[in-house]
Amino acid sequence: MVLSRPRAIHLVTDMKLKNANFSFEIQAQQGRARAGVFHTPHGEILTPVFAPVGTQASVKAITPAQLNEMGASLILANTYHLFLRPGDDLVAEMGGLHSFMNWPRPILTDSGGFQVFSLADSRKIDQDGVTFKSHIDGSLQRLTPEKSIEIQENLGADIIMAFDECAPPDDRAYNQRATARTHAWAERCLAARKRPDQALFGIVQGGVFADLRQQSAEFIASLGFPGHAIGGLSVGETKEEMNAMLEVVEAVLPQDKPRYLMGVGAPVDLVNGVLRGVDIFDCVLPTRLARHNAALTRTRRLNLVNAAYARDEHPIDESCACYTCQHFSRAYLRHLIVAREMLSATLLSIHNLHTLLQLTRDMRQAILEGRFDQFADEFFQQLAASPDEAQREPADEPL
């Protein structure tokens, strides 16, 4: 793949892609797990897939060439952040996100909803939308379903998301109200969208309540989106609750469209998700852990600042094929961390992202070869035998 210099590919040009279409083929299925191909105007996404997060149009500390080398296909960017800075109009003027950040493969933007509810100050929700203060400069801003779509059309990602409200998972009354609002907003997003070269996904909400999830999945599925997202999970509920909600939703959503589990990226959650019919995942976990000096393997989390690694000549993971594991020892990585060298974030991000990308590739291959049950069994056995827990996220940085 040639990562070429950004050109002035303005919206006008993108609008010519009238015939660009999206299609999802399921190549193999085992239980509820599927291996598929999602075709987009910027190329194929082989599923199951993990999407690295480039919040502000940059996967933190990583170049597109490095993302390409680790085999990333789909990446995510955040509407809330790019709306506030540098502004979606500027990104459009620079030819859209693909050109701006030099990622010629598929991109997904979220709707901004989640960040408004987790990052912004003084937010006021009404039936029409949300007014809030920017976390950057305190300026008063407003997002509505129509505005979210307008921003996402300016950004120009291949997959865009309906504007939704994400409620605390265990507040039933709140989830009832938020789900109703999310459904009304989903219809408005569908009505507002203009670009035929973007696939708009609807989002299922409903917290940890099976009946709300079921109703939400039924309603969202009825609207005819080309793909569906499952929102409001991995936000405080238990693994068992997450798995139960995935099962409820899986039974309702159409089989022939891709399913995206938003904001979920621990290895165990990827395996649990694929077992329950999820095709697409994204999470800041691998790059955030990297900036907190932690290396992720499928079953462990290594805190590399630990003195035990000071003279450890082994790579993070002997079985890993990433650039970092092929070239650097734990001792060197620890030195970079202790000496506060920026390169530690880059090398650990490369490893952590590669770990999740390779896990989804291996799951895909196992499904294609009809041995995914065995793959999952082995994964959980290894996890149970692992000396530490690989599931918690560091909480000292906002999502």
Added chain:
Amino acid sequence: MVLSRPRAIHLVTDMKLKNANFSFEIQAQQGRARAGVFHTPHGEILTPVFAPVGTQASVKAITPAQLNEMGASLILANTYHLFLRPGDDLVAEMGGLHSFMNWPRPILTDSGGFQVFSLADSRKIDQDGVTFKSHIDGSLQRLTPEKSIEIQENLGADIIMAFDECAPPDDRAYNQRATARTHAWAERCLAARKRPDQALFGIVQGGVFADLRQQSAEFIASLGFPGHAIGGLSVGETKEEMNAMLEVVEAVLPQDKPRYLMGVGAPVDLVNGVLRGVDIFDCVLPTRLARHNAALTRTRRLNLVNAAYARDEHPIDESCACYTCQHFSRAYLRHLIVAREMLSATLLSIHNLHTLLQLTRDMRQAILEGRFDQFADEFFQQLAASPDEAQREPADEPL
């Protein structure tokens, strides 16, 4: 070139390289400018050459693969920093610097002298060496000529430096004392060294005083080092003073050995240096400027945070072949800077380092083709026509 995983190549192995030798061939000469090849145990250095600085065994924000892609050959690491952290014994145990930081090409370590005089606290100099407090933890440390050599032998670079005292350039009495001490220490370094696979360079001092520089060059040249460094410049003196000192020293140092101008890296200084017989340069300037949001071209310095670049679709330098200029606009780089994304340091470092590496490659080619006079004339004409000054260093970070 394969950048392979670090192996346990301990000192024992390195000591087998008894037949490794260093030789310097001058391939073409024009005036005092030379194009040469310096052969080292880790490969050839084509001169004139610029050496990126990896202070703490990492060229800040850059991977060895990226250094390789931009055509770096020689890189520098700092004895003072590595002695304090992670410790030269640890680096030796991990197989030496080449293996530790995964740089299989030539490495140069300085002696630690310059940093002791510029970074350390409460230093006390005596005839035998320097006692000082670590800038990291305040611990009391001592460096002597013998200790500097011992550390550098543990680190295992191809080119190592004699321990010297760097005085303020315009204090004549201090420079007389410091030069005398530097000369005595140079002899002790020669006597102390044991590894035959390292080339020990002597350092000429003498501030901005032609007679002291002349005496120092004569004395250091008499000791038979395989290469010579010119220290104590680019530390506050004028360009005219630097050039005058280079001319004094050039007339004395043997023609058939490489000359290294320490800590100098502004484009104009590289051209001035090559015009005066310098073969090797190093400087933190390109990577430091990158972390201060400045992009370097041969004749300009662009502060990319400037609002004028917000919607600028051009690369930093249309004529530049680096990864950054081939793939990213000024608008995107400015966005990364404003959004405080680490990737800005990486992309600007790639560009700035490439600019200096390419400048030395182009000077080398011009010398080989007998058109270096013309090259230098054109360079100075373009510099004179440039809208801003490309010579100042940001002063807000210690060397």
